[in-house]
Amino acid sequence: MENDGPESHYIGNLWLEQNNDTQPLKYANSQWSHTGWQPLITSFIGALKAGLSASEMIPPPGKIAVGAIWYKTILSTSNCPNEGSNKYTEKPEGWETASDSLNWAVVLPNDPRGMQIRTITNGRMDYIPGRPGLNYGTVPIEAGFQRLELLDQAGNVLLAASGGRCVSSGCPDCIYNMNYQVVGLVKDTGAIGTCPYQACKKQVFAHYMVSNLLRLSTRSY
Amino acid sequence: MGFDGFALNVGDPAQYYVRNTFNYMFDYARDNFPDFKLFISLDLWAEGASYGHTEINAYHDILQDFKGHPAYLQGPNGHSFVSSFSSGGLSNTHWIDWKSSWGNQVYLVPDLDDTRGYNTSDPGWWEYWGDVIDGVMSWETAWQVITCSKSSILD
Numbered sequence: 001m002e003n004d005g006p007e008s009h010y011i012g013n014l015w016l017e018q019n020n021d022t023q024p025l026k027y028a029n030s031q032w033s034h035t036g037w038q039p040l041i042t043s044f045i046g047a048l049k050a051g052l053s054a055s056e057m058i059p060p061p062g063k064i065a066v067g068a069i070w071y072k073t074i075l076s077t078s079n080c081p082n083e084g085s086n087k088y089t090e091k092p093e094g095w096e097t098a099s100d101s102l103n104w105a106v107v108l109p110n111d112p113r114g115m116q117i118r119t120i121t122n123g124r125m126d127y128i129p130g131r132p133g134l135n136y137g138t139v140p141i142e143a144g145f146q147r148l149e150l151l152d153q154a155g156n157v158l159l160a161a162s163g164g165r166c167v168s169s170g171c172p173d174c175i176y177n178m179n180y181q182v183v184g185l186v187k188d189t190g191a192i193g194t195c196p197y198q199a200c201k202k203q204v205f206a207h208y209m210v211s212n213l214l215r216l217s218t219r220s221y
Numbered sequence: 222m223g224f225d226g227f228a229l230n231v232g233d234p235a236q237y238y239v240r241n242t243f244n245y246m247f248d249y250a251r252d253n254f255p256d257f258k259l260f261i262s263l264d265l266w267a268e269g270a271s272y273g274h275t276e277i278n279a280y281h282d283i284l285q286d287f288k289g290h291p292a293y294l295q296g297p298n299g300h301s302f303v304s305s306f307s308s309g310g311l312s313n314t315h316w317i318d319w320k321s322s323w324g325n326q327v328y329l330v331p332d333l334d335d336t337r338g339y340n341t342s343d344p345g346w347w348e349y350w351g352d353v354i355d356g357v358m359s360w361e362t363a364w365q366v367i368t369c370s371k372s373s374i375l376d
Contacts, residue, residue: 041222
């Protein structure tokens with residue numbers, strides 16, 4: 001379920017034996033779980049084995065829907081203050097080709113009964129009408145909190161993907177961290193999101209203090 | 222989740238944790254999920270980086286010890302399924318010799334996408350490799366080619 005631990009397409013556990021360098025631990029650790037993708041894969045495997053098309057995919061038994069959002073947590077305009085001081089602080093190859101996007105996929109039942117998908121990026125909302133089977137898309141992402149909701153015909157929130165790390169216009173990890181936050185679509189936890197200021201902690205001691213105080217006061221990362 | 226098995230892609234078979242991990246995974250699959258199969262992929266690209274040159278025989282012991290395990294995937298010809306990442310720069314005769322060293326009791330489905338004509342299924346490629354392999358595969362859904370244009374990570 002993973003290859004070469006620090007590479008970011010893992011979907012399962014990260015094992016220390018394959019992930020024992022200091023640098024990868026900054027971007028591939030318990031705060032970067034990708035298990036939110038797994039229910040989508042279950043749905044895909046079911047359709048593949050049954051010879052069904054994407055629009056014929058169905059949620060696994062017992063689920064209204066499955067889905068996830070995924071996004072990188074810094075913007076193309078982000079600058080890391082220590083860029084180039086060693087090989088780890090360079091921009092990764094292909095950096096300039098990545099777009100600032102909130103990516104999502106949701107598998108709905110054969111009869112979605114007027115369901116809608118609502119993406120919320122830093123408060124900006126986009127609505128997408130639900131279609132049978134696999135729905136997927138991407139919207140421009142903004143720095144701040146990220147959330148996706150599955151709404152019923154009346155506009156009630158059935159499920160939500162939220163609570164992942166905020167997108168920063170800065171460089172909280174001190175490296176050009178391109179790993180995705182992957183957040184699964186689950187029963188709504190009500191997380192609306194706060195985005196405490198995260199500085200590159202190595203660089204400015206004062207910011208380190210502020211960031212730690214914020215962390216203590218909010219108990220969030 | 223719905224998986225039928227895993228490829229165990231091994232970049233350095235000499236690492237201390239390889240055998241312990243294999244013991245655990247193979248026995249666990251056999252005892253708990255008898256339909257779930259595992260097979261070894263020779264990551265000759267990483268292995269070459271570790272050793273400075275391709276040393277396919279470095280895989281001898283783990284293949285010897287696990288290819289007959291009840292949880293090891295057997296190919297349609299009844300022999301143990303073996304894959305790879307890259308050709309390791311080995312020629313067709315190298316691979317033929319390697320298969321012979323196993324008495325040809327191997328179902329070989331390598332990823333040879335570092336060889337010319339592999340991704341275009343060139344007739345010349347088949348002429349050169351056709352008698353060596355039992356099938357072909359690719360890992361490239363996980364590693365996209367870096368393009369010049371802007372693209373979404375959704376692609």
